[in-house]
Amino acid sequence: MATDNATQSEAIRSTTRLLWIVVAVMAVFSVVAPFVKGRFTPAEAAIIHSPDTLLYVLDINERSDSSILRTPSADIPVRLLRSEDYSLLCSKMLSTVKHPSQDGVGIAAPQIGIDRRVAVVQRFDKQGEPFEVYANVRIDSLWGEVTHGPEGCLSVPPMRGLVPRFSSVKVSYTDISTLKRVSEEVSGYTAIIFQHECDHLDGRLYTDRADTVFTSMEWAAERAHFDSLGFYRRK
């Protein structure tokens, strides 16, 4: 009997171990599969399909937000760029950065909780100063004068800092209409926005580069109004 009990116990332990392994493999697969298959993860899709046009902007002072903001972003597979989800992601990022409670000149996908290489940049170098979305955007080279100008970030409220930036950049990204890789040279304030947003996609914040960081009383006052209306709360 003792031997039979021991055999049964060992069989139960083996089965339990096997079940745990199966559960662990399934859990890992559910996280990895969307990347492998070129889809947004369920968590990303939940943000993209949120009913709100103003998305919650992650705050570096929140621990869970900080880890997302500090994670380098993954490229979006090219075939995903023609999906409805990508189109919706772009429109949500645009409506968020342009919303009066944010009033930004750029935003990167990690700031809304999606670690993918997508950024919105307001093109002050183009007529009408349009906001444009860039997929898989990267800075290829930097040159020109380095100036230490004032900068702020929607994820680091209500601070500002003096940040050294190059005056010119060469950026490359995937063109949404041709799905080909293109590059262009940009100078001036728009070049600084590209540097700021691409830093986000590398898990970096302007505070990492700033000479000084200080509280902006003016921005704090502007935010207080929207804060009292609940605009910065996570839903």
Ligand SMILES: [Zn+2]
């Ligand atoms: Zn920022």
